[in-house]
Amino acid sequence: MSLATRDEELRELMDDPDCDPERLAATLHRFAVVNRLVSGWGRVYRSALRPHLVGLGRPARVLDLGCGGGDLVARLAGLARADGLDVEWTGVDPDPRAHEVAARWAAPGIRFRAVDAAVLVAEGERFDAVVSNHVLHHLGAELPAFAAASRALSTGPVLHSDIERGRLAYALYTVGITPFAGGTFLRTDGLRSIRRSFRAEELAAAIAAGEVRDPADAPSPWRIDRPAPFRLLARSVGHA
Ligand SMILES: C[S@@+](CC[C@H](N)C(=O)[O-])C[C@H]1O[C@@H](n2cnc3c(N)ncnc32)[C@H](O)[C@@H]1O
Structure with missing residues (x-):
C-alpha cells in the first residue's frame, strides 16, 4: 500500500447507511477521546479562536460544520466558558445518526441540527466563526462547495482542521x-x-477550487498551516 497519492475511492465503514448502528454509535461516542488526543484543537482555540472571540467584546455565535458526535462543540464551549466568554455554539451534521449522538451534549448555549451548510446559507445564517474537524478528507467533489459555504456563513475566522496523510x-x-x-x-x-x-499542497489546491477569483490570478483566500504533528489547518476569513 502506498500513501504517495490520496485514495479518494476508499469508503469509510461509518458512511454506509446500513452499517451496524451499535458500532456506529460507539464510534461517534469514542471520537471524543480520539479527538482530544490527536486533533490539536486546544492549540487552535488558544491561537486563533479565542483571540477573535475576545476581540469581539460581545456575545458571539460559533458553528461546527459536520460536528459528528458533537464532542468538539462541547469541548470548545467548555474552554470558552472557562475563559469567561459568552458564546452560543451550533453543531450541524446532515447525518441523522450523528445528530442523535451529538444531541446528548445539548445544553443552554449549545444546540445541534441535522442539516448541512447549504441549508444554513439558504436560511441566511451568519456566525462569528466557523470550524470543522475531520470533514475535509471525508468529502469528494463536494469539497469546494463545502469550503465556499463555510466562508459564506462566517463574518470572521474559518478553521478546518484535518489529518495530514x-x-x-x-x-x-x-x-x-x-x-x-x-x-x-x-x-x-x-x-x-x-x-x-490530503498533504498540504494538495489541500491548498482542492479547497480553493470553488472560489471565484477576481482577477483570476488573485491570491487564494485559503492558507494551510500545520498547527500540530500530523495536522493540517485550512484557514480563511469569511465574507458573510
Ligand atoms: C469523520 S466525521 C467527523 C465528525 C466530527 N467532526 C469529529 O471530528 O469527530 C465526518 C462528518 O462529516 C459529516 N459530513 C459529511 N459531508 C458533510 C457536509 N457536506 N456538510 C457537513 N457535514 C458533512 C458526516 O456526516 C460526518 O459526521
Whole structure:
C-alpha cells in the first residue's frame, strides 16, 4: 500500500447507511477521546479562536460544520466558558445518526441540527466563526462547495482542521488506536481516513477550487498551516 497519492475511492465503514448502528454509535461516542488526543484543537482555540472571540467584546455565535458526535462543540464551549466568554455554539451534521449522538451534549448555549451548510446559507445564517474537524478528507467533489459555504456563513475566522496523510501518521495510528478501537469502526475508518486525507499542497489546491477569483490570478483566500504533528489547518476569513 502506498500513501504517495490520496485514495479518494476508499469508503469509510461509518458512511454506509446500513452499517451496524451499535458500532456506529460507539464510534461517534469514542471520537471524543480520539479527538482530544490527536486533533490539536486546544492549540487552535488558544491561537486563533479565542483571540477573535475576545476581540469581539460581545456575545458571539460559533458553528461546527459536520460536528459528528458533537464532542468538539462541547469541548470548545467548555474552554470558552472557562475563559469567561459568552458564546452560543451550533453543531450541524446532515447525518441523522450523528445528530442523535451529538444531541446528548445539548445544553443552554449549545444546540445541534441535522442539516448541512447549504441549508444554513439558504436560511441566511451568519456566525462569528466557523470550524470543522475531520470533514475535509471525508468529502469528494463536494469539497469546494463545502469550503465556499463555510466562508459564506462566517463574518470572521474559518478553521478546518484535518489529518495530514503520511507514513508516520499511519504507523502511529495503527498502534495507538488499539486500546480505543474495541466495538467501533475507529481502526478501519481511521486508517482509511489517513489514506483519504490530503498533504498540504494538495489541500491548498482542492479547497480553493470553488472560489471565484477576481482577477483570476488573485491570491487564494485559503492558507494551510500545520498547527500540530500530523495536522493540517485550512484557514480563511469569511465574507458573510
Ligand atoms: C469523520 S466525521 C467527523 C465528525 C466530527 N467532526 C469529529 O471530528 O469527530 C465526518 C462528518 O462529516 C459529516 N459530513 C459529511 N459531508 C458533510 C457536509 N457536506 N456538510 C457537513 N457535514 C458533512 C458526516 O456526516 C460526518 O459526521
